[in-house]
Amino acid sequence: MAAWCPTLAIDRWRLGQDRPDPSAPLILIGETAHGPRITAVSPPARAAGARRGMLLADARALAPGLVVHPADPAGDHAFLETLALWVQRWGPWSALDAPDGLIVDVTGVAHLFGGEDALMVDARACFAARGLQVRLAIAPTAGAAWALAHHGPDRSALAEGGDPLDALRDLPVAALRLDDAVLLLLDRLGLKRIGDLAAIGRSALARRFRDRRAPAANPLVRLDQFAGRVPEPILPVIAAPVPTVLRRLIEPLRHRDLLDRVVADLALALARRLEAHGQGARRLDLTLWKVDGGVLRRALELAAPTRDAAHITRLFAHKLDDCDAGFGIEVVRLSAPWAEPLMLSQTDLEASAQQHGTSLAACIDRLTARLGAAAVAMPVPRASHLPERAQGWVTPDPTRAMQEELAFHARPLKLLDRAEPIAVIYEAPDGLPRLFRWRGAVHEIARAEGPERIAPEWWREKGGARLRDYYRIEDSSGRRYWIYRRGLPGDGRGGVPEWFLQGLCG
Amino acid sequence: MDRFAASVSFLPGTGRGTGKAGGGALPLQNAMRGAIPLHHPARASCRHTELFASADEASGAALALALARDAMDDPADHRPWLWVQDRAAIRLSGRPYRPGLPTGLRHRLIHVAAPRAEDALFALEEGLRCRDLAFVIGEVAGNPAALDFTASRRLSLAAERHGVPLWMVRLSARHDLGSARMRWDVAAAPSPSPRWNRDAPGDPRWRADLFRAHVFQPGQWIVGDDGERHSLAVFATDHGGVVSDAGDRSLAAGSGQA
Numbered sequence: 001m002a003a004w005c006p007t008l009a010i011d012r013w014r015l016g017q018d019r020p021d022p023s024a025p026l027i028l029i030g031e032t033a034h035g036p037r038i039t040a041v042s043p044p045a046r047a048a049g050a051r052r053g054m055l056l057a058d059a060r061a062l063a064p065g066l067v068v069h070p071a072d073p074a075g076d077h078a079f080l081e082t083l084a085l086w087v088q089r090w091g092p093w094s095a096l097d098a099p100d101g102l103i104v105d106v107t108g109v110a111h112l113f114g115g116e117d118a119l120m121v122d123a124r125a126c127f128a129a130r131g132l133q134v135r136l137a138i139a140p141t142a143g144a145a146w147a148l149a150h151h152g153p154d155r156s157a158l159a160e161g162g163d164p165l166d167a168l169r170d171l172p173v174a175a176l177r178l179d180d181a182v183l184l185l186l187d188r189l190g191l192k193r194i195g196d197l198a199a200i201g202r203s204a205l206a207r208r209f210r211d212r213r214a215p216a217a218n219p220l221v222r223l224d225q226f227a228g229r230v231p232e233p234i235l236p237v238i239a240a241p242v243p244t245v246l247r248r249l250i251e252p253l254r255h256r257d258l259l260d261r262v263v264a265d266l267a268l269a270l271a272r273r274l275e276a277h278g279q280g281a282r283r284l285d286l287t288l289w290k291v292d293g294g295v296l297r298r299a300l301e302l303a304a305p306t307r308d309a310a311h312i313t314r315l316f317a318h319k320l321d322d323c324d325a326g327f328g329i330e331v332v333r334l335s336a337p338w339a340e341p342l343m344l345s346q347t348d349l350e351a352s353a354q355q356h357g358t359s360l361a362a363c364i365d366r367l368t369a370r371l372g373a374a375a376v377a378m379p380v381p382r383a384s385h386l387p388e389r390a391q392g393w394v395t396p397d398p399t400r401a402m403q404e405e406l407a408f409h410a411r412p413l414k415l416l417d418r419a420e421p422i423a424v425i426y427e428a429p430d431g432l433p434r435l436f437r438w439r440g441a442v443h444e445i446a447r448a449e450g451p452e453r454i455a456p457e458w459w460r461e462k463g464g465a466r467l468r469d470y471y472r473i474e475d476s477s478g479r480r481y482w483i484y485r486r487g488l489p490g491d492g493r494g495g496v497p498e499w500f501l502q503g504l505c506g
Numbered sequence: 507m508d509r510f511a512a513s514v515s516f517l518p519g520t521g522r523g524t525g526k527a528g529g530g531a532l533p534l535q536n537a538m539r540g541a542i543p544l545h546h547p548a549r550a551s552c553r554h555t556e557l558f559a560s561a562d563e564a565s566g567a568a569l570a571l572a573l574a575r576d577a578m579d580d581p582a583d584h585r586p587w588l589w590v591q592d593r594a595a596i597r598l599s600g601r602p603y604r605p606g607l608p609t610g611l612r613h614r615l616i617h618v619a620a621p622r623a624e625d626a627l628f629a630l631e632e633g634l635r636c637r638d639l640a641f642v643i644g645e646v647a648g649n650p651a652a653l654d655f656t657a658s659r660r661l662s663l664a665a666e667r668h669g670v671p672l673w674m675v676r677l678s679a680r681h682d683l684g685s686a687r688m689r690w691d692v693a694a695a696p697s698p699s700p701r702w703n704r705d706a707p708g709d710p711r712w713r714a715d716l717f718r719a720h721v722f723q724p725g726q727w728i729v730g731d732d733g734e735r736h737s738l739a740v741f742a743t744d745h746g747g748v749v750s751d752a753g754d755r756s757l758a759a760g761s762g763q764a
Binding site: 356357358359360362363364366367370371374375376377378379380381387390391393396398402405406408410411412413414415416417438439441446447448449472473474476477478479480503504505506 | 562563564565567568569571572585586596597599600601602603604605606607612613614615616617618619620621625628629632633635636637638639668670693694695696697699703705706707710711713
């Protein structure tokens with residue numbers, strides 16, 4: 001359904017007046033480079049000779065009694081937007097047809113109102129109740145409905161199955177929503193009616209307007225849209241509800257601290273609602289209804305969108321100082337009529353890490369990211385009595401459950417990755433050495449404990465593996481090591497036993 | 507309990523501890539603290555300690571562990587701890603060996619094997635910034651160019667800011683510039699004879715030389731684990747003189763007067 005309000009600006013101006021005089025020759029003017037020009041004309045003024053687009057001076061010359069007022073195009077547009085939401089009572093969605101029309105989708109809706117004619121009667125009555133003149137039409141396509149509303153008989157409906165091109169062939173080409181320049185061109189070509197245009201072959205039209213991309217400049221596109229041969233997407237108007245929170249109080253508030261509490265609650269609730277929409281408030285209205293009917297309003301605007309409840313509460317705290325609660329406040333409402341998008345922001349991980357330190361998981365992640373997964377490890381016991389096999393390295397997990405571990409007698413604090421051979425001087429080949437040389441230094445063994453014999457793991461190693469005799473020793477200067485002899489003299493598994501240093505004791 | 511009141515008897519400075527482990531030893535904290543009260547704010551600022559030790563012995567790491575355990579305020583602290591080694595340190599002095607670590611600490615160790623000293627410093631700083639770590643031990647061999655005064659200062663600041671103590675073991679390193687609040691020279695000292703096998707090596711002892719300290723008086727001690735108190739204890743001053751009776755005086759003060 002297309003709705004056209006031919007005198008929207010005039011009607012709206014009259015609605016704003018207390019006691020408008022319908023017979024006054026009213027015109028609305030807009031400022032242009034060449035002086036004031038008429039933008040809207042009321043029927044009495046039209047009868048007097050004023051026309052839209054005329055310079056005010058010319059109109060004054062024709063009709064000195066004109067009542068002149070400035071136009072308000074922005075206000076008209078805003079009014080049209082609210083009107084677009086209002087007309088959604090007849091259809092699920094509606095679109096603006098600036099500057100003074102609306103398109104409502106009434107597909108499959110008309111039977112709810114008792115048919116299309118009844119729907120249009122209802123709509124006309126509602127518009128009239130709002131003080132607006134309107135021309136209505138229903139057609140299968142938006143283009144056809146627009147054409148009927150602007151150039152057809154009022155309240156005409158085009159049946160669903162009919163071809164708009166056939167039915168509306170007698171409408172002027174202006175009904176195709178074309179630019180003035182194209183209309184002028186078509187007029188010069190002698191094409192007055194839609195039927196004339198449709199009679200020309202498509203290829204001729206396509207060739208003539210081949211470089212016109214905009215639908216409003218290309219009659220072929222408009223014809224196809226008119227007939228429903230190509231889709232015509234229409235941008236619907238969607239209501240954006242103002243985030244509002246309201247508290248009705250059981251007992252009227254008379255004291256300031258309770259009011260502060262209520263405002264803090266409201267700010268918190270509003271912040272939650274704004275967060276759900278991803279918005280931050282720029283303007284806030286706090287309205288207080290008093291028991292005696294009085295209303296207090298406090299508004300504030302913010303420099304940047306915010307939904308910080310504590311900030312909002314603090315700002316209102318200054319504004320509420322001069323409140324006179326009278327007999328008490330019973331309803332408090334906080335709304336954010338102006339809200340801007342404010343994305344949910346991630347807390348700054350780096351700053352919080354600077355402040356409070358990182359968690360262990362974050363620390364391990366950062367270490368493994370730079371050093372590799374193998375570099376960060378945790379020792380775990382393994383079921384082996386061979387020293388180098390008795391511990392394994394796994395990914396760090398402090399909560400890891402540990403099994404029972406083998407209890408060894410005494411073990412060094414650190415173990416070399418590979419046991420280093422040492423040269424020894426011994427008194428008996430199967431006994432403890434007296435001196436040994438390691439890394440170029442000679443160590444004299446002052447004290448020793450051992451041997452602790454550790455046999456090879458025969459289930460893993462070859463039969464020729466030699467056993468180890470471990471000694472915990474301390475040299476003359478107090479350094480403590482863990483050394484072993486591999487094999488026994490005469491065990492038939494190699495030559496003379498070798499000595500190794502494997503661990504460093506604390 | 508007033509730990510200052512423990513009576514102290516000292517052996518002649520033979521460099522050999524007593525066989526009666528910890529019988530009359532003075533806890534190291536008391537010895538070092540001197541006149542500083544237990545909860546003096548200066549204590550909290552000593553979060554970065556450097557221990558210079560030879561790479562041929564594990565004394566540096568062992569004393570660092572002992573100091574770390576000694577400095578832990580809360581015995582119920584079961585947070586993990588970090589041990590960072592660079593590749594040279596691993597090659598020279600080996601990796602930590604779990605069966606040889608102290609019982610309460612072995613299951614909580616997280617070890618980082620850093621290929622270079624730069625990576626080790628990075629890992630140390632990350633560890634110091636982690637609130638879930640009880641302490642951090644670093645082991646770097648030699649005097650790498652990356653470990654200059656600036657890097658040392660960075661570590662100090664991170665440790666103080668987040669309250670995670672850092673025990674930095676420098677293996678076979680010169681005493682270069684560093685911002686550590688305490689700097690020790692550590693070497694192994696002959697251990698006391700165990701009670702049941704007099705030929706065996708006993709509980710570890712270290713010759714610890716506090717040569718630079720922020721709030722403490724420098725001094726030299728023979729320190730070791732005190733079996734009775736489970737804390738680090740001083741067994742003898744290491745200046746060779748004979749101290750007959752230190753009484754309640756601190757060792758640091760005593761060595762200063764000697």
